[in-house]
Amino acid sequence: MTAHQLILKQRAELLAVLCGGGSAEPLDCVLDLLLACEVLVWEDYLSIRVVEKPLCSNVRQLFDVVYDKGEDACSLLLAAMNQVLPEEQKAGLCFGKECAVLGKNRPDTATLTLLADRPVLVRKLRDNIDGALNALLTTGCFTIKDCDAVQLPVYTPSQQVRRLLDQVRFKGETAAKTLLQYLEQTETTRPNPEDKENHLSLHTQKHKYCLLYQKKLRSSVAAQSHSLSTYGGTGRFSLDDIYTDGLLEVMDGSGETLTLGLEDVVGPLGTLNEDADTVLVSGEAGSGKSTLLQRLHLLWAREALLTNTFLLFPFSCRKLNSEHRELSLKELLFLHCCWPDRSQDEVFQFILDHPNLALFTFDGLDEFKQGFTDEERHCCPTKQVPIPILLFNLLQGTLMKGVMKVATSRPQAVGPSLKHYLRKEVLLKGFSPGGIDCYVKKHHSDPAMARRVIESLQANTVLLSLCHIPVFCWIVTKCHQELLGGQDVIPQTITDVSLLVLQHFFQRKSPQPQGVLGKAWLEEHLDTVLKLGQLALEGLEASCYVFSGYELQRNGLTEQDVSLGFLIYCNDLSVTDCKRYEFLHITLQCFFAALYVVLNRNSDRSAVSRLFQPQYRQLSGLSQRCLGHCIDSSVEEVESHVTETPNLQITAQFVSGLLSQRHHNLLLECCPTAVRERKVKQVVKSLSKGMQRHFKSIPRPVEGEKKSMHAMPSFVWLIKCIYEMQDNSIAQDTMAKLDVEHLKLTYCNIGPVECTALSYVLKYLRNPVGLQLDNNSVGDVGAEQLLPCLHICHSLYLRNNNISDEGIRKLLEKGMKCESFQKIALFNNNLTDACTQHFALLLKSKQNFLSLRLGNNNITSQGAEQLAEGLSYNQSLQFLGLWGNKIGDRGAEALAAALKNSTTLIWLSLVDNGVGSAGACALAKLISQSKTLEQLWLNKNCISREGVECLIEALKMNSSVKEVWLRGNNLSPEEEEELSKQESRLTF
Numbered sequence: 001m002t003a004h005q006l007i008l009k010q011r012a013e014l015l016a017v018l019c020g021g022g023s024a025e026p027l028d029c030v031l032d033l034l035l036a037c038e039v040l041v042w043e044d045y046l047s048i049r050v051v052e053k054p055l056c057s058n059v060r061q062l063f064d065v066v067y068d069k070g071e072d073a074c075s076l077l078l079a080a081m082n083q084v085l086p087e088e089q090k091a092g093l094c095f096g097k098e099c100a101v102l103g104k105n106r107p108d109t110a111t112l113t114l115l116a117d118r119p120v121l122v123r124k125l126r127d128n129i130d131g132a133l134n135a136l137l138t139t140g141c142f143t144i145k146d147c148d149a150v151q152l153p154v155y156t157p158s159q160q161v162r163r164l165l166d167q168v169r170f171k172g173e174t175a176a177k178t179l180l181q182y183l184e185q186t187e188t189t190r191p192n193p194e195d196k197e198n199h200l201s202l203h204t205q206k207h208k209y210c211l212l213y214q215k216k217l218r219s220s221v222a223a224q225s226h227s228l229s230t231y232g233g234t235g236r237f238s239l240d241d242i243y244t245d246g247l248l249e250v251m252d253g254s255g256e257t258l259t260l261g262l263e264d265v266v267g268p269l270g271t272l273n274e275d276a277d278t279v280l281v282s283g284e285a286g287s288g289k290s291t292l293l294q295r296l297h298l299l300w301a302r303e304a305l306l307t308n309t310f311l312l313f314p315f316s317c318r319k320l321n322s323e324h325r326e327l328s329l330k331e332l333l334f335l336h337c338c339w340p341d342r343s344q345d346e347v348f349q350f351i352l353d354h355p356n357l358a359l360f361t362f363d364g365l366d367e368f369k370q371g372f373t374d375e376e377r378h379c380c381p382t383k384q385v386p387i388p389i390l391l392f393n394l395l396q397g398t399l400m401k402g403v404m405k406v407a408t409s410r411p412q413a414v415g416p417s418l419k420h421y422l423r424k425e426v427l428l429k430g431f432s433p434g435g436i437d438c439y440v441k442k443h444h445s446d447p448a449m450a451r452r453v454i455e456s457l458q459a460n461t462v463l464l465s466l467c468h469i470p471v472f473c474w475i476v477t478k479c480h481q482e483l484l485g486g487q488d489v490i491p492q493t494i495t496d497v498s499l500l501v502l503q504h505f506f507q508r509k510s511p512q513p514q515g516v517l518g519k520a521w522l523e524e525h526l527d528t529v530l531k532l533g534q535l536a537l538e539g540l541e542a543s544c545y546v547f548s549g550y551e552l553q554r555n556g557l558t559e560q561d562v563s564l565g566f567l568i569y570c571n572d573l574s575v576t577d578c579k580r581y582e583f584l585h586i587t588l589q590c591f592f593a594a595l596y597v598v599l600n601r602n603s604d605r606s607a608v609s610r611l612f613q614p615q616y617r618q619l620s621g622l623s624q625r626c627l628g629h630c631i632d633s634s635v636e637e638v639e640s641h642v643t644e645t646p647n648l649q650i651t652a653q654f655v656s657g658l659l660s661q662r663h664h665n666l667l668l669e670c671c672p673t674a675v676r677e678r679k680v681k682q683v684v685k686s687l688s689k690g691m692q693r694h695f696k697s698i699p700r701p702v703e704g705e706k707k708s709m710h711a712m713p714s715f716v717w718l719i720k721c722i723y724e725m726q727d728n729s730i731a732q733d734t735m736a737k738l739d740v741e742h743l744k745l746t747y748c749n750i751g752p753v754e755c756t757a758l759s760y761v762l763k764y765l766r767n768p769v770g771l772q773l774d775n776n777s778v779g780d781v782g783a784e785q786l787l788p789c790l791h792i793c794h795s796l797y798l799r800n801n802n803i804s805d806e807g808i809r810k811l812l813e814k815g816m817k818c819e820s821f822q823k824i825a826l827f828n829n830n831l832t833d834a835c836t837q838h839f840a841l842l843l844k845s846k847q848n849f850l851s852l853r854l855g856n857n858n859i860t861s862q863g864a865e866q867l868a869e870g871l872s873y874n875q876s877l878q879f880l881g882l883w884g885n886k887i888g889d890r891g892a893e894a895l896a897a898a899l900k901n902s903t904t905l906i907w908l909s910l911v912d913n914g915v916g917s918a919g920a921c922a923l924a925k926l927i928s929q930s931k932t933l934e935q936l937w938l939n940k941n942c943i944s945r946e947g948v949e950c951l952i953e954a955l956k957m958n959s960s961v962k963e964v965w966l967r968g969n970n971l972s973p974e975e976e977e978e979l980s981k982q983e984s985r986l987t988f
C-alpha cells in the first residue's frame, strides 16, 4: 500500500493518536521533523499550527497539506509519526516502509539552519531558555516584550523553545546567528552525527528514571488501596475479597441512560464535553465513591486496568484540607502522592510533556473546605499558589490541560460552575439487589450464615432497601449477630442501623466474658460517646475529618476510647510527622455528632434548630475555639462558602431518629426527659417550618393545568427526617398542609431508601396526586416500598427506573385494590412478557383505569396477546403506549381485535414494533369500528403500500381519527406522496 493510501485509510486512527491525549507535543514534534526535512515550508507551518483552533483541526490541516504534496511527503509524515509516537500508541497502525526523516542539504543561512536542526534544538534549548533569551536580549535582537511572549507560563518548556525559534526566524538572520553562536559557546553547537545517539541515551536515561518513579508510585498506591478503611485495618478483608460492583450510570447527549463498567469511568462512553478533562463520579453518602476510586487505583497499580495511564496520582480532598502551605503543582504531586528518589525535574518534565499519560484522582470534592470557583486563573506548573487555586485550576483544565482527572462528590455539592468543566458525570447508585447478595456472601465465608442474613433482609424489605447503600450494607452485614439475635426495635431507619453498629463495637470490647451488653449500655458508655460526639460535631462544623492526637487529647479521648474502633489511623500518602485519626466512615462521624447534639446536657439551646436551618454554615463558637487550626486563616473570610450541608443534613436525620419515641427507653437515663422533650419539639417545629417553605414555593396553577409541586432539593431530606422520627402524627400533620394534584420528583436521586420515606409520609396526603418519579433509581425494591402510598396516587410515573417484572407484579397487585389508581407510565424499564398477565388482570378488574404506557421495554407478540386478553374486558382505557417493544404483526393483530369494541380508547402508539402490513390491516379494522380513537402512531415499522391502503379504506368510514403517523415505514417517497394525497390524515 502506498503512503498516500496508508494516510487515507488510517486517517481517523492517526488523528486519534496525534491528538488523543489533548497535548500538542506530539504534533509539534512531527512538525519540527517535517520542517527540518523540508516537507513543510514555513508558510505551511503557519497554516497548520493555528493556536486558536482546536488541536484536531491542526492535525487535519497537516494531513491535508502533506497529502497534497505527494507520495514522498506522505511517507516522510508517516516516518515522522513513527519516530515521535510512543510504542503503545502505535499498536495496530502501519507506517509503511522504513524511511529516515533526515535533513536535506546543509543549509547555507543561519535561519535555515535553525529550521533544519529544529528537532534537536527544541530538546537542547529546553533546559537553557533563560540563557538563550539573555543572549538575544543583550545583543538587542529581542526586547523584553519578546522574552515575555516566549516565556508565558501557559506554554510547556518545549513550546517555549518553539516560540523562541519562531520569533528568532521572524527577527531575521542576525538573530538566528546570535542564537547559533550562543549555542556554540555553550557547547551545544550544531548537532554532530552522534547527537541523535547521545540524545537517545539521554532519553532512555530519563525514561529509566520515569520507570523507576512509576514503579515506586505503583507500589505505594497498591499499599494504600489494598484494604478498606471500614474494616479498620483488621486485615480480615482485602479490597479484592470484598469489592462488589456498584451500579454506574451515565447520561449520553440524547438523554439516554447508559450503564457503565468500572473500565468505562475514564473511557469515552457518555462524554458530553470533549474539551473538558474532568470526569465526576457522583453519588449519595456511602454509595461507594471512595471505594470505587480505591478499586481503580488498585487495578492500575497492578496493571490490570487503565493500562494507558503511565502515572496515577491519587488525592484525597479530606487530606488536602489540612495542607495550608502554598504549593506548586510539582510539590503537590510529589509531596502528596509519591516522592521521586531521583531526577525530580526529569520526572516532572515527563509529566508536563505527556499529560495524556497521567491521571489525577480527587476523592471527596464535597469534603473540600472551599466550594468550587473559577474566579482565579492559574496555569503555571511551577508557581506556588494556595491549594484551592491549584485544585480548581486542575479541574477546569487551565492547569495541566490534557491530564485526565476523576473526582468524586456527593451530588448536592456540585454546582453549575463546576458542571461547566465536566467531561461527563457518572452516577454511582449503590448496590443492585444482586450486588447485596453478592456482598453478603463475600462477607460471610460460612454459606449458612450468609443465607440467614439474606433471608432476614428479605423478611424486612425496609432494611433490604437500606442495603442498597453500601455503607449500610456493610453495617447490617457486620452487625448480623445483633440483627439476628432479635432486637426490641426492628431496624427500620438509618438511626436504628447505626445504633446497631454502636452496640456492636461496645459489645466487642465488653469486659463481660460473653460480651453481652446490658439494657443500659448507652448510659454505661455515655462518657466516651459524648467525647467522640463532640469531636465529630466540631469536625463537621469546620469541614474537618482528620484529627491529630492532640485534638483527641484535648477532647479527653484516651487510648482506650480509640481502641474501641470508631476512630482509625488515617492512611496518608503524604509525608506527615504525626499520627492522624479519622472516623471509620463519615456517616459514623455524623452519627456521633447527632448523639452529641441529643445527649449533651450543656449544649446551647439552639443547637437542634440550627441543624435544620437551610444556611447552617456558620461555625459555632465551640468549633472555632477548638478546631481553629483546621481553618486556614486565608480562607477564614470566605468561610461563608463552607458548605457542609450534606453531612449536617445527615446529622439532622440522625438527630430526628434518636429523638424518636422508639429510642425513648435507650435514652431515658442519658438525657433528662424534659430536655429530650424540648429537643423533640424543636425538631418537629423545624421540620414543619421547612415543609412550609416548600409549600409556599408552589406556583399558582396556570389555567387548565394541574396544581403541581416540583420538589426542591431539600424536600426529600425533610421527608427522610420525618421518616426517621417514625411518628405517624407528625407525617399526618405535615401532609395535611400539602395541597397539590401533581408531585414532581424527577432526577432527585430517589432510590429504595427514599421510596420508603416518601411512602411513609405521602400516604397521609388528603387528596390523590400524580406522583412523578421519572429518572430515578427506584428499582423493584423501591417499587415495593411505594405500596403503602399507592392508594393516594391517581397516577404513577416511573419512567427509567430499572424496574423489572417482579417489582411490577407487586405494584399491580396492590394497584388493583386502589380505587384512585388510574395511570401508570413505565417507559424504559426492564419489563418483559412475564409482566403482561398482571397488566391484563389489572385491566380486567379495574374499569376506571385510564392510561397504560409501557414504551421501550421488552414486550413481544406473546406479551401483547396477554395484554389483549385483559383489554378485551376493559371499557375505560384511553391511552395505550407500547412504543419501542417487539410485538410484531401478531401482537398488533391481537391488540386490534381486543380494542375493536373499546368505547374509550383515544390514543394508541405502536411505534417501532416491527409491525408490517398484516398488522396495519388488522389495525384498519379497529379504525373502521372505533368511534373514539383520535391518534394512531405507527412510525418506524415495516408497513408497506398494501397495509397503508387498508388504513385508507378504513379511514373512509371513520370520523374520530385525526392523525395516523406512518413515518419510517417501507414506502418510497413517491408512494408516500401519492398515498398522502389520498388521505390527508396520514403523516409520512
Ligand SMILES: Nc1ncnc2c1ncn2[C@@H]1O[C@H](COP(=O)(O)OP(=O)(O)OP(=O)(O)O)[C@@H](O)[C@H]1O
Binding pocket: 228, 229, 230, 231, 242, 243, 244, 245, 246, 283, 284, 285, 286, 287, 288, 289, 290, 291, 292, 364, 409, 410, 439, 470, 471, 472, 474, 585, 586, 587
Ligand atoms: N463496591 C463496594 N464493594 C464493597 N464494599 C463497598 C463498596 N462500596 C462501598 N462499600 C462499603 O461501604 C463503605 C462506604 O463506602 P464509601 O466510603 O466508598 O462511600 P462514599 O460514597 O465515598 O461515601 P461518602 O460520600 O460518605 O464519603 C465502604 O467503606 C465499604 O465498607
